[in-house]
Amino acid sequence: MNIQLAERVKCSECPIRHRAVCARCDDDEIEMLDKIKSYRSFTAGETISWRGDELSHVSSVVHGIATLSKTLDDGRMQMVGLLLPSDFIGRPGRTTLDFDVVAASDVTLCSFERKPFERLLAETPHISQRLVEMAMDELDAARDWMVLLGRKTAREKIATFIQMLVQRSHVDGTDLPDLALPLTREEIASYLGLTLETVSRQLTQLKKEGVIAFSDRRKFTVTDHAALLDATGDDADGGVIV
Amino acid sequence: MNIQLAERVKCSECPIRHRAVCARCDDDEIEMLDKIKSYRSFTAGETISWRGDELSHVSSVVHGIATLSKTLDDGRMQMVGLLLPSDFIGRPGRTTLDFDVVAASDVTLCSFERKPFERLLAETPHISQRLVEMAMDELDAARDWMVLLGRKTAREKIATFIQMLVQRSHVDGTDLPDLALPLTREEIASYLGLTLETVSRQLTQLKKEGVIAFSDRRKFTVTDHAALLDATGDDADGGVIV
DNA sequence: CGGGCTTTTGACGCCGCTCAAAGATAGTGG
């Protein structure tokens, strides 16, 4: 299945209205954006944009999860970002991206044609201010990721990843009891700088220790949260929302 | 030696005028910035700001090199950024940083008081636009770094690091023949997610193979550039400015 | 010349990768 045009949703009813690039916009500004927006859908596994492709649009993720990844010549792959609803795809002032963007689940984007968007951007501080904020947040996340990739053990990487899923589910209000693993073992490995075998082994180990329990291969519960936190290698309460 | 106030330099004569956060500003805007700026100097090894400190200023690096790093409880450390002249320190909308900022060499900063700067930022699209651009560039660099940390071998990490120094010296116009290693082995290790012993061994290995040659412990030349590129693990011409 | 720091070098062991195969699950078509 290829790019699907989904039906337009009113911005006022949009689930990401208050977190996306348009978060700070007032009604007039939203109306301007509304004129140049369209919805596009992708099915799980589809590539949204290849590294180096000319981008006709910039977009916000409305539903689903997308991955950003880079590949070395010999095939080694590293995920360099995970896009969740409200995250932004695109770079003002540049027409290409230096990584592949792939739909990890079914994904719906709210897309703006690049040129009109950039024109709007220049005239609308509310958008560029929000864009700075979002870029800085992503930079913070990337830096935490660098610590994980450079210094943490396989066990700590897995524990940190799970802890991240827990935190996110709290933020989303998708409160317990069953959490979804939104990625395959291979994708998790690509995210954590591991091999899929090591990911599998570490998950099994945490299961054996009674830290987590699987109801399904893609659904699990944290059964010993203190042990999980301990396994992350971070400070006891490092940034955790409890 | 503690924070030194250096003498003010006219913006028009500033070496980073065209690359820093003020790059897009017109004369009026520069004048506004000039009113709230001051220079501060730090000696090599001094900590410019600790993780979590309240920041009274945001700054641009004018001279020297500073490092951004994070530490896990048990002491493991990962560098998460390297600040060169024109790079920016600070986050609009937040008063603390989540990493330590340390002067790797003697450093001079052009600092702005945080509150007046943020007021200016809200009214001056030229500044926030430039800030988006710089944040995005840093994000790109962080993503390349994630690939290095997650997937590259020790040899490839070292080669990539040296290649980066080479590229930068070209950009700076500091053209050959002797390049300075701006960091100690330990700092390089912290940057690359290695131990200092491994850094030393890999440098020795490249020296033995005739890829690089040291004139001094902190100065070297690339003697076989093709071999160096080959050792990085990147595409043959991956982003190299020749 | 002496003390502290940085760097080099060596020996050794372990964590995580590689290679291999079997088991589980979901989707497909007969």
Add this chain to the structure above:
DNA sequence: CCACTATCTTTGAGCGGCGTCAAAAGCCCG
């Protein structure tokens, strides 16, 4: 409805790259 296949996951055996620990060598500055 079930066999068939493709994909994802688990598990095992073995090995090697890099970390750890230790000590010596080089360098800087008083």
